[in-house]
Amino acid sequence: MSARSQISTEEFNQLMREELPFARVFSITAIQLDCDAAILCAPQHEDSLRPGGTISGPVMMGLADAALYAVILANIGKVELAVTTNLSINFLRKPAPGDLFCRATILKLGKRLAVCEARIYSDASDGETVVAHVTGTYSIPPGSVG
Amino acid sequence: MSARSQISTEEFNQLMREELPFARVFSITAIQLDCDAAILCAPQHEDSLRPGGTISGPVMMGLADAALYAVILANIGKVELAVTTNLSINFLRKPAPGDLFCRATILKLGKRLAVCEARIYSDASDGETVVAHVTGTYSIPPGSVG
Amino acid sequence: MSARSQISTEEFNQLMREELPFARVFSITAIQLDCDAAILCAPQHEDSLRPGGTISGPVMMGLADAALYAVILANIGKVELAVTTNLSINFLRKPAPGDLFCRATILKLGKRLAVCEARIYSDASDGETVVAHVTGTYSIPPGSVG
Amino acid sequence: MSARSQISTEEFNQLMREELPFARVFSITAIQLDCDAAILCAPQHEDSLRPGGTISGPVMMGLADAALYAVILANIGKVELAVTTNLSINFLRKPAPGDLFCRATILKLGKRLAVCEARIYSDASDGETVVAHVTGTYSIPPGSVG
Numbered sequence: 001m002s003a004r005s006q007i008s009t010e011e012f013n014q015l016m017r018e019e020l021p022f023a024r025v026f027s028i029t030a031i032q033l034d035c036d037a038a039i040l041c042a043p044q045h046e047d048s049l050r051p052g053g054t055i056s057g058p059v060m061m062g063l064a065d066a067a068l069y070a071v072i073l074a075n076i077g078k079v080e081l082a083v084t085t086n087l088s089i090n091f092l093r094k095p096a097p098g099d100l101f102c103r104a105t106i107l108k109l110g111k112r113l114a115v116c117e118a119r120i121y122s123d124a125s126d127g128e129t130v131v132a133h134v135t136g137t138y139s140i141p142p143g144s145v146g
Numbered sequence: 147m148s149a150r151s152q153i154s155t156e157e158f159n160q161l162m163r164e165e166l167p168f169a170r171v172f173s174i175t176a177i178q179l180d181c182d183a184a185i186l187c188a189p190q191h192e193d194s195l196r197p198g199g200t201i202s203g204p205v206m207m208g209l210a211d212a213a214l215y216a217v218i219l220a221n222i223g224k225v226e227l228a229v230t231t232n233l234s235i236n237f238l239r240k241p242a243p244g245d246l247f248c249r250a251t252i253l254k255l256g257k258r259l260a261v262c263e264a265r266i267y268s269d270a271s272d273g274e275t276v277v278a279h280v281t282g283t284y285s286i287p288p289g290s291v292g
Numbered sequence: 293m294s295a296r297s298q299i300s301t302e303e304f305n306q307l308m309r310e311e312l313p314f315a316r317v318f319s320i321t322a323i324q325l326d327c328d329a330a331i332l333c334a335p336q337h338e339d340s341l342r343p344g345g346t347i348s349g350p351v352m353m354g355l356a357d358a359a360l361y362a363v364i365l366a367n368i369g370k371v372e373l374a375v376t377t378n379l380s381i382n383f384l385r386k387p388a389p390g391d392l393f394c395r396a397t398i399l400k401l402g403k404r405l406a407v408c409e410a411r412i413y414s415d416a417s418d419g420e421t422v423v424a425h426v427t428g429t430y431s432i433p434p435g436s437v438g
Numbered sequence: 439m440s441a442r443s444q445i446s447t448e449e450f451n452q453l454m455r456e457e458l459p460f461a462r463v464f465s466i467t468a469i470q471l472d473c474d475a476a477i478l479c480a481p482q483h484e485d486s487l488r489p490g491g492t493i494s495g496p497v498m499m500g501l502a503d504a505a506l507y508a509v510i511l512a513n514i515g516k517v518e519l520a521v522t523t524n525l526s527i528n529f530l531r532k533p534a535p536g537d538l539f540c541r542a543t544i545l546k547l548g549k550r551l552a553v554c555e556a557r558i559y560s561d562a563s564d565g566e567t568v569v570a571h572v573t574g575t576y577s578i579p580p581g582s583v584g
Contacts, residue, residue, distance in 0.1 A: 058168040058208030088234035092400040108384040237547040254530040313495040350460040350500030380526035
């Protein structure tokens with residue numbers, strides 16, 4: 001059983017609306033949040049579609065960044081000074097237009113750095129097919145991890 | 147002297163407006179384009195500001211992605227099937243609110259892959275201080291590079 | 293059930309001895325190989341120990357590179373022209389001296405690129421604790437993937 | 439003029455012999471070291487050659503890791519607890535057999551993290567052609583940067 005999140009899904013969505021303008025523009029929403037994993041959705045949006053029928057890369061990067069942030073806050077609580085220091089994304093397959101989902105997990109939660117991983121899925125895929133893989137590192141303020 | 151770009155700055159800006167919705171939303175614009183380097187600007191935008199006075203990470207990622215694409219098209223012409231396969235960004239310093247500039251160059255232009263580098267500057271910085279460093283790989287359609 | 297590997301564990305170990313001098317120096321050995329995953333071991337070696345009791349980073353990078361190569365060859369057969377184009381490693385925890393194990397899997401096997409992931413474990417860890425996480429991209433010769 | 443290195447080239451080479459077994463095995467040597475850049479050499483070595491006449495990737499990774507470490511110590515002095523947290527390498531061209539050189543510079547020296555960049559050249563290249571590009575992040579012990 002996963003440890004209880006330090007922040008509720010509603011609190012995290014409220015925080016995104018207030019502090020992550022990018023997430024607000026693209027209506028990115030947390031749909032599940034616990035210490036093991038965060039699952040966020042970027043619903044289909046006219047400003048994320050590219051001609052030829054695929055989804056803009058920066059929207060996937062923004063979705064992943066928000067998902068990594070979510071799983072970290074689930075573990076350390078609402079620490080606003082956690083900042084992304086590195087994000088690396090491999091685009092694996094072109095997602096068809098539709099909702100995107102991102103599932104982020106923690107590889108290591110240290111006292112100063114958190115290293116996380118995320119996979120992006122498209123609802124047009126079969127639920128198994130990853131369209132992008134992301135790793136990210138966040139710098140954590142001293143004293144945030146017990 | 148740099149070889150002449152295969153695509154003019156105006157043509158690239160037109161292409162961004164038509165094909166890169168993310169660039170359109172954030173008014174990202176190419177201001178200089180030749181085979182050695184592409185320089186793009188993401189002007190200050192209310193949807194890119196974060197509370198506390200800094201600029202959203204995904205906007206920097208989107209700016210870099212467009213700049214890397216620009217310098218590749220400068221070298222191979224308007225090949226619409228060039229796609230990002232990897233993008234890795236190191237966030238170095240929080241940029242103050244203001245315009246962001248990104249300068250992208252090519253590390254290797256192969257027959258199948260182009261590997262590029264980009265640096266993001268803030269106009270609030272002194273013109274020397276890099277706020278983010280990016281490397282990116284693009285897959286190029288067969289036959290695009292002579 | 294995993295599809296049958298295109299190359300046996302013995303064939304891959306023979307290939308490493310002949311073609312990967314780094315693997316030979318550090319006695320890196322494949323211990324399990326199928327299309328889903330490759331598991332390789334870097335046994336404790338005096339030239340991989342660092343003072344203070346940990347294992348040299350480049351040995352972990354070399355182990356991961358060999359493991360990623362193994363899982364690709366399991367899928368496409370003995371194609372000698374598959375070359376690493378990118379390898380990114382996050383060092384998560386200092387492994388204690390001892391044998392290291394690396395498990396590599398494929399995120400995407402395309403016609404031109406294979407993107408893979410690997411996790412490194414130490415035998416001193418509890419079998420769950422990852423000491424390093426790796427993503428890698430390989431360029432695949434045309435015609436290798438059916 | 440570059441600020442004076444906090445560690446001499448001789449001291450760094452001595453430290454590599456004592457603490458970096460990988461560098462010792464491959465005779466990696468610092469040839470120039472100041473706060474702006476470190477230049478290290480990996481001389482041609484029978485255990486780094488691959489059949490077909492190129493140089494093993496892990497040797498390039500180890501050379502880059504040592505060069506990044508060198509330029510950090512040039513700036514902060516002999517702080518043994520600086521550890522690599524991330525290293526990402528793009529292999530651009532196959533180097534011909536011969537000596538390899540790596541030039542590492544600092545992108546950001548923060549109080550907790552240093553982000554660096556390195557380029558690897560082959561002496562068989564024309565002195566302009568980069569065979570690999572590397573970015574790396576190091577965690578720095580508190581109090582090391584003034």
